[in-house]
Amino acid sequence: MRLSLALGFLLFTSVATAAPPNVVLIVSDDHAWTDYGFMRHPHVKTPHLDKLAAQSLAFTRGYVPTSLCCPSLASLVTGLYPHQHKVTSNDPPLPAGMKAAEFQKSQAFLDGRERMNKHLEAVPTLPKLLAENGYRCLQTGKWWQGDFKRGGFTHGMTKGVRHGDEGLDIGRKTMQPIYDFIGESTKEGKPFFVWYAPMMPHTPHNPPAELLKKYEGKGTPSEAKYWAMIEWFDQTCGELLNHLDEKKLTDNTIVVYLADNGWIQDPKGTLSVRSKRTPYDAGLRTPILLRWPGRVKPRVAEELAISLDIMPTLLNACDIVPPKDLPGVSLLDVAALKGRTTLFGECFTHNAVDLDVPAKSIRHRWVIDGHWKLIVPHVPADADGPGKPELYDLAADPEEKTDLAAGKPEQVKALTAKLDAWWNPGR
Template sequence: MLARFSRFATLLFFSLVATISLAQESKPNVVMILSDDQAWGDYSFMGHDAIQTPHLDQLASESLTFTRGYVPTSLCRPSLSTIITGLYPHQHGVVGNDPPWKGMKEGQKRPNHTQPEYVKNREAYLSHIDNMKTLPDYLAPLGYRSLQTGKWWEGNYRRGGFSEGMTQGDFNKDGRHGDKGLNIGRTGMEPIDSFLDSCKENDDPFFVWYAPFLPHTPHNPPQRILDKYTSKTDSLPMAKYWAMCEWFDETCGQLFASLEERGLAENTIVIYVTDNGWINELSASRYAPRSKRSPNEGGTRTPIMIKWPGHVAPKMDKETLASSIDLVPTVLAAVGVETDRNLPGINLLDKSKRESRDTLFGEIFEHDIQSMDDPAASLRYRWMIQGDWKLILPSSRMRGEKPELYNLKQDPHENNDLAAEHPQKVKSMTDAINAWWDAE
């Protein structure tokens, strides 16, 4: 009898081990691709008549693609912090690119990034990332390895919970927003390829943060790509920007090929989003008004794509409102982690949650952070989309500005302000914004 029980216990043990092993093998890998400064329509699949993005077009065709995707804020550092934490900027505390400096209130210019006293401020501001729980932090207990490449403002990659990475974050050497990480894409795809080789060899599930400095300035695309666009416009700055978009797309193709060549693509979730929009001026390689740093569609809107072979049916969704605050809870649900109740976003793979949402919120802050620990001190605008309606609500600091109301279905480029014609709509949406975050 004892022998029979012992045999049964042994079989049960090995069955459990096999089950656990199978569960570990089935954990999906996650690759997050972040474009840097690109308008929501600047892709072939979004209808641009000049820019060619064949690899992202293919991704869109294989993904649950939300053409009405948004980031809550249209500046890179706070936007990236939202993507990695799933929190709004006023919740995670990173509301601008550069922290305050001595003499700021008196109108003194921002000091050099490596000026010793200012380095201390930059290092002190990293307390926000230290207090955050990031996506790599959530994934680590499940055995995931995480690689940071590209844009990263929050010091050394380890401060974001990454196990491996490129950015050293030495502010004494101008490690402001990525240092060595900014080479990815522009100079090749190492160390991503080596990381994938190592993960495959050791059967480790992984998370890759691919946030190349593309199509961000400097707009210096390879000549072979630029030549394709100089005949399509009289504006050389515009041709350079269009070529940068294709160059970025080309690097995405290299990343997809790396996954395929290693047999990793089928068990990998690929997520795409842009950190903020960009409308290039005709006369120079700089952004125009109502794009980057603005509450307008040109600053906040982005396609959001989720590809997961065998799990997510491809669909071009032109109605559902999606936000970058949704990416962390979506990944957590996919890998089987109970969503943190403090996260404001939804699981975009949950059809019922997608269909029940009709509202998004966002917030725009100063480029230069006005307070080390008070987000409201830097606030410029709060905004809200409800169905087809969008309200832009200026803060009291924006003297002389009034609320703006647009019907995005009829006016997707926000040319016709309807606030004066719909005062009750303005009031009801203002009340909703204040209920979301009563900043004033």
């Protein structure tokens, strides 16, 4: 039975004639929210994503709940906050005196990752629910939680090594596994879901020489490499979207785009600056694009959105009842979007302190209410964030340069109360 929700943007066809929509989820990796042509970056060229944005319901004030790859992707695939699914960090607790490279080769590391994998298996995932309703589901690219099957995918590339092992060939080396999967799905007459999460523009920043030449002299050498990586990633997105066109699948395929977390390239090196792993917008904010030709009207949306919205959005669009109590809303639900003024999020340690108790690994919580943003720390100040509450007016100060907390104690108090009502790790 078709869902009877009055979603506003959707124009459902009749049950007798409508085929289930295909779904393609594109996830870029370590990519700043400003670094696109359609976001008016002065140098970066992203013609294919610019075209997708023009065809989409485009949320320019989109966010992820946490600014680190593994927990961000776990939240995307479950629709839950890290403190709910318990995958809070990239890696298990690091034993005292052991270096990360050594730890990743140890049995303790494998045992820790297995516990993290089981946390994800304990909750419903988007591909699992789609597969239970007749979808063929393909994993490519970044995937941290063991073999692809453990996330509910029916097909995939990753066998279980940290980051994604063979899955990381996608985009950088080949797109063929996706094309083969789409062809097989079409031949079998089944709807498909593609998880395209290449490790791009993520390091190593080794773009093709012809792309790097376009950016040389426009920034430092490290910035030029990062910008060229973005255009390389954009080219792969164009190849994927063009394949849908060539196979006449575009009209019945929902395409969603976002980044897993942000990144500001250090002009002098290969690390990020005040972005990834931090509670600032440079690590948390991302455009969220939703294209469904004939069903979703393209527009630039000013409403707040978060990656947790993607699971209920896609399940509703595919006529699948979402799990109860998901914190996100459907991005196709006009009333829910108009009524939302607040987003919440949380940042944790890179290596978990405790794999089963998220509160022990918390570093910062943050809340956005309208254009106000409050960051509440749970650790002393360091390179990843502040040691005292910080308050920003994102409308006037999108780069979060001017902390207003000292002059607005009542605003800090009110937003802290909202954070505590959402999740208080001290309880």
